[in-house]
Amino acid sequence: MNNFKQAPLPFQGQKRRFLKAFNQALNSFSKDATYVDLFGGSGLLAHTVKKKYPNARVIWNDYDNFKQRLEAIPETNLLLQSLRNLLADYPRDKRITGIMREVVIKLIASHEKKYGYCDYITLSASLLFGGNYSTDLKDFSSKTFYNRIRLSDYNAEGFLKDVERIQVDYKKAYNDFKGDNTVFLVDPPYLTTDVSSYNSGAYWKLKDYLDVLNVLDASEYFYFTSNKSQIVELCEWIETRTLTGNPFEGSTMTTTGNKVNYNSGYTDIMLYKNE
């Protein structure tokens, strides 16, 4: 099994910067436990566990169908090679405009037609600027292109060898595997983070985020979050409170809509309660 230090294809939110610390922390976990990567994403954490503990049972929850992108690597490499040839004399990192831009779009469209699939996320990393992702041709064609095509082919050989794949909501995976000798890897979408490159697409709200904490109760786990979500602070605050129940229970809610511009706005909320 090759050792991957990052996901074999671009994947937003992959835990490559945590791999060293994750590897070290794994030393205090069992070599033959069942590890369930509930929010599997690119599979990088599942790969890392299997590489370290080959006898462990490792389950990757591929909610995004990353497998489809992995399987398409040979065709993705062909497309990138054609783009490299096309842009051979084009300066690197330079904006692609005019006829060249049209030819790039045509090439991508005919690739998708021929293979019935195109990995737009990988393509985004090659032609769009930092952190910009598209998942279909229409959206992709509306973006500004830059010549940032990676020079070598992608290769995922052996990446998830002997890792078991499932594709379900994390709550089901948790219920199916909870029990002794199970370690959950819990890396949900971050609150307030752009999730447009995930297949789920849906925006995660505070409630969804808090629901995830249920899987930590009485489990062995790794949990990933960011300071933006302030979830750890929230839990610490709750611990200092004797209050139980919902402090807003019995109150009345009034809302006012506020427009920021023609397509966005927010809602202010007033809650009141008297005896």
Ligand SMILES: C[S@@+](CC[C@H](N)C(=O)[O-])C[C@H]1O[C@@H](n2cnc3c(N)ncnc32)[C@H](O)[C@@H]1O
């Ligand atoms: C931060 S990413 C995980 C990244 C992963 N640890 C890695 O290193 O590549 C969060 C993942 O959770 C997935 N997800 C969203 N909703 C989910 C759900 N209800 N059940 C399981 N996974 C979900 C997202 O699509 C995304 O792939």
